[in-house]
Amino acid sequence: MLSKSLNKHPEIFCDDEIFHFSFRDYFSVNQFRFLKIPFVPKKINYIINYPSTYLRLPGFLKKYFINKKGEAFKARGFKLMYYQTLYTPGLIDYLKKNNVKVILLLRENILRNALSDLRARATGIYHHQEDNEEQRSGLSKLNVDTDALKAKMNDIVRQNKKLEDVIHDMDYIKIRYEDFADWDSTMNKIADFLHISRQPVKAGAKKLNPDALQDMIENYNEVESWLRQNNYVEFVV
Numbered sequence: 001m002l003s004k005s006l007n008k009h010p011e012i013f014c015d016d017e018i019f020h021f022s023f024r025d026y027f028s029v030n031q032f033r034f035l036k037i038p039f040v041p042k043k044i045n046y047i048i049n050y051p052s053t054y055l056r057l058p059g060f061l062k063k064y065f066i067n068k069k070g071e072a073f074k075a076r077g078f079k080l081m082y083y084q085t086l087y088t089p090g091l092i093d094y095l096k097k098n099n100v101k102v103i104l105l106l107r108e109n110i111l112r113n114a115l116s117d118l119r120a121r122a123t124g125i126y127h128h129q130e131d132n133e134e135q136r137s138g139l140s141k142l143n144v145d146t147d148a149l150k151a152k153m154n155d156i157v158r159q160n161k162k163l164e165d166v167i168h169d170m171d172y173i174k175i176r177y178e179d180f181a182d183w184d185s186t187m188n189k190i191a192d193f194l195h196i197s198r199q200p201v202k203a204g205a206k207k208l209n210p211d212a213l214q215d216m217i218e219n220y221n222e223v224e225s226w227l228r229q230n231n232y233v234e235f236v237v
Contacts, residue, residue, distance in 0.1 A: 002105055002175070003079040004204025005187070011196040015070065015078035018064070019088050021045070030080070032060055032088075047086040054089040061094050075194045077101075082159050085166065092166060102167050103190060106160050106178035111227070111235040114152040115216065118142065141218035146226040153232075 006014035016028040021042065032048050065076050085092055086131070107113040119142050173193045177213075179186045180203075188198045213236075214220045227236050 001180075001203060001205040002103070005201055006077075006190070006204075008204055009191070009199060009201050011199075012194070013067075013073040013076045013086045015076075017084065018078045018080060018093070019080060019084040021084075021087065027233040030064065030078075032057075049087065050089055053087070057088065057090045058094055061091075061098075065098075065100075075101075075198050077103075079099060082163050082166075096170055097123065099171055101194060102170050102172035103193070104163060104172050104174045105168055105173065105177065106163070107156075109178065110156045110160075111149075111232060113156050113177075114149055115142065115213075117152055117156075118144065118148060119216075130224060143218045144223050146223060149223070149226075150230070196226070 003014045003016060006012050015030055018028045018031050020027045021034055021036070022031070032053075034045070035052065036045055037048065040048075064078075067073055067076070094100075115191065122142060173190065175186060175190065183203065184200070187201050189197045210216050213223075217223050224236055227233065
């Protein structure tokens, strides 16, 4: 939602996951191209790509951050997931060396974060479609495995900590997912950080999941009981 919304600002070019390990242009036509050998495990592909990725990254990023002919963007950037930094050697060093600004987006409600990820994996719908009411209304309730929920919540906590460790010495701003409740104020805060003009920006996507957990979780009573027993009572609404 954030990357699509930023891209609607006339002074910003905000790309998608250009370091997603894929040949597809599903994410971005500007994707960094990895050598992907079919039928070879992903981790082996990562290792095979490691040396060439390290050598090619600086040139790729230098070119990426320059406006193309006819463009006059004051800010250029892309969406980056934590796990993508693990197979892109030299990426973080380049960003630090070149003082690239970072918008760190975290979701403090780790229950909602975990449920969103579990639903995405169950439905195959990872990206929110702009104003797609049919897509949202067509989603059925999610039957939640509490063991899977626990593992995912713990993983989110670990990754959030790692993210903050990675960018602690960079020029960054921390935005919480919950801040979007005050949309205009949050977008103005980001605009000031990027040194661009404050302009009304419409949200580039709408959330898929309902506000009430009861409307999202099929076995809500079981999950609520598990949350209370495991000291997550603050997430019970």
